[in-house]
Amino acid sequence: KQEVTQIPAALxxxxxxxxxxxxxxxxxxxYNLQWFRQDPGKGLTSLLLIQSSQREQTSGxxxxxxxxxxxxxxxxxxxxxxxxxATYLCAVxxxxxxxxxxxxxxxxxxx
Amino acid sequence: xxxxxxxxKYLFRKEGQNVTLSCEQNLNHDAMYWYRQDPGxxxxxxxxxxxxxxxQKGDIAEGYSVSREKKESFPLTxxxxxxxxxxxxxxxxxxxxxxxxxxGSGTRLTVV
Numbered sequence: 724k725q726e727v728t729q730i731p732a733a734l735x736x737x738x739x740x741x742x743x744x745x746x747x748x749x750x751x752x753x754y755n756l757q758w759f760r761q762d763p764g765k766g767l768t769s770l771l772l773i774q775s776s777q778r779e780q781t782s783g784x785x786x787x788x789x790x791x792x793x794x795x796x797x798x799x800x801x802x803x804x805x806x807x808x809a810t811y812l813c814a815v816x817x818x819x820x821x822x823x824x825x826x827x828x829x830x831x832x833x834x
Numbered sequence: 835x836x837x838x839x840x841x842x843k844y845l846f847r848k849e850g851q852n853v854t855l856s857c858e859q860n861l862n863h864d865a866m867y868w869y870r871q872d873p874g875x876x877x878x879x880x881x882x883x884x885x886x887x888x889x890q891k892g893d894i895a896e897g898y899s900v901s902r903e904k905k906e907s908f909p910l911t912x913x914x915x916x917x918x919x920x921x922x923x924x925x926x927x928x929x930x931x932x933x934x935x936x937x938g939s940g941t942r943l944t945v946v
Contacts, residue, residue: 754932766840766924767937812877816932819884821867821892826876 725750725817729825736803737833744798744828746813751791757822758787758798759812767812771798803832836861840925840938846946847912847919855910855941857925865930866908870894871922871940880923883908884931912943920945 726749736742746756755774759767771780771787773796779788786799800807810829814822838859847853857866865884869877879892883902897916902908908927912919922942926935 755934757934759937764922764940764942766939767926767935769934769936772934814877814935819931821879821882821931822926822935823879824869824877826874 725753725815725820725823727813727815727823727825729811729813729828731828732826733829733831735831735833738803738805740803740832741799741801742803742830744800744811744813744830746796746798746825748794748796748815748823750817751794752817753791754816754818756787756789756796756813756815758785758796759814761810761812761827770811800830803830805832805834808832838925838927838936838938840923840941842941843939845941845943847943848946850914852911852913853943855912855923855925855943857908857910857938858906859908859927859936860906861927861936862905863927863929863936864905865928866902867926867928867935868892868898868900868908868910869924869926871924877924880910882931919943 730745757772758770773789784801789796810827812827814824841856867882868880881900883889899911925938928935
C-alpha cells in the first residue's frame, strides 16, 4: 500500500529565503505526483502536477522535481513571501487508485 | 467558470442524525472523490466514483454512504453509524484517477 511522508511537518523561515519541502513515497510505480497548497479552513489549490515521465515542473517561483526511482519529490520555493504561508501537501497517484496524500508541511514565512 | 461547489460550508449534526453533504461539479469530469481531513492526519479517502452509477469504498468508508446518479453530483451521507464524524470534508474531481484533481472549498461538520 502506497504511503506518502512529508518532512518537515512545520517550517518557519524569514521572508526572502529560498526553501525546499520534501516528499517521499514507498511505491515507485506511480502515474503522477501533485503538490497542493491549503490555507487554513479552505480547500486545496493545485500548484504543480508532475507526470511519471517528467523530472520537474515549474510555475513562477515554484519548482517541483521528481525522482521516481528513489521515491522522492521536492518543492522548491524561491524568494519566499509572507503570502506563501500555508500548508503544502504532496499526493501520488498509483495505478487506477485515487490520490494518496502526505500529512503536509505547515510553512510560515516571517516578514 | 468551471469548478466544484460544496455545500453547506458549515454543518451541525445531532447525535443519531444522518446528514448529507453536497458536491456538484461543472467540469465534465468523470471521476469524483470524498476525503476526510482531521488535524494532524492528512486527507483520508472515504469513497470515490470513476463513472456514473458506480462507486468504490476508500480507506474509511464505514458509517458513510454515497450515490452517483448524475455525472455532476456526488453527495455524501454521514450516517448515525459514524461515531466520530466531526471533521473537514473535501470533495474533488478529475478527468480520471491518473489526472490532476480539482478540489472544492470543503464542508466543516460538527457534532453537537
